[in-house]
Amino acid sequence: MTKSELIARLAGRFPQLVAKDADLTVKVVLDAMSLALARGDRIEIRGFGSFALNYRPPRMGRNPKSGEKVLVPAKHVPHFKAGKELRERVDQPQS
Amino acid sequence: MTLTKAELADLLFEKVGLNKREAKDMVEAFFEEVRHALEAGDSVKLSGFGNFQLRDKPQRPGRNPKTGEEIPITARRVVTFHASQKLKATVESVRNEQST
Numbered sequence: 499m500t501k502s503e504l505i506a507r508l509a510g511r512f513p514q515l516v517a518k519d520a521d522l523t524v525k526v527v528l529d530a531m532s533l534a535l536a537r538g539d540r541i542e543i544r545g546f547g548s549f550a551l552n553y554r555p556p557r558m559g560r561n562p563k564s565g566e567k568v569l570v571p572a573k574h575v576p577h578f579k580a581g582k583e584l585r586e587r588v589d590q591p592q593s
Numbered sequence: 594m595t596l597t598k599a600e601l602a603d604l605l606f607e608k609v610g611l612n613k614r615e616a617k618d619m620v621e622a623f624f625e626e627v628r629h630a631l632e633a634g635d636s637v638k639l640s641g642f643g644n645f646q647l648r649d650k651p652q653r654p655g656r657n658p659k660t661g662e663e664i665p666i667t668a669r670r671v672v673t674f675h676a677s678q679k680l681k682a683t684v685e686s687v688r689n690e691q692s693t
Contacts, residue, residue, distance in 0.1 A: 499630040499637045507626050512619065515611070522609045523619050528642045530604050534596040536683045541596040546624040549674075551684065574684055576643070578674030587632045588647065589670050 535576050545583040552577040598624075631672055643676040 499507075501524060509520035531549065534541050541549040551574040559570040580588070598620045605616035627645065630637050637645040648671050655666040676684075 499626070499635050501639050501641075504623075504626055504637070504639070508619065508622055511622050512615065515615070519609055519611065523605055523611075523623065524639075526604050526608050527601055527620070527623055528639060530596065530601060532642060532680055532683050534594075535680070536686075537594075539594045539596055543598055543624055546628060547672075576674075576676040576680060576684060578643075578645075578672075580672045584628050584631065584672060587628060588672055590632070 538574075543581070545581050547579055547581040547584055549576060549578050551575065639677075641677055641679045643674055643680055646673050646675065647671070648673055 505520045505524050508523060509515070509517045512520065531541055535549060535551060538551060554573050554575060556572040557570050559568050560566065561568055598617075601620045601623075602613070602616040605611045605619055606613055609616070611619060627637050631645060631647060634647060636647060639645075650669050650671060652668045653666050654663060656663055
């Protein structure tokens, strides 16, 4: 499912709204989630899962081409942990 | 601070102009559609944010950490999330600004 398919499915669920509302909804939700993570905040969606940042400490890496040692700086990477309902629904045997 | 469904519904009320009821239902529907796609075995690609993918994990040996007893971890299907380059870059740029 792509973003545009998600928008279409939401629009189909809310026939009283104009199509643009579903489009804007997806944009507002994803922007708010990105911004929360950028601020270092967690996201917690009951029944779906949570997003948080994982810290990667600085390390010595190697340039695979030249073999030269380079310092890879510390960074934060987004991490998702599926919630109970999502975990259980995804793991159901396929019929 | 933690972002939750309640804050997302408030944003839809303010920025999209949905009424409170619709905003709450819309947030619920958003995550339900994603769950539904994943449940059906379909991956979800939200450009600019990231991809939710499914992985089938084979059974592997495990251990009860309390008793030390060996018990197999059954085969299962799990969801993984891969942040897009854009989301990774957004997180890095803002974090770096804060630390300098």
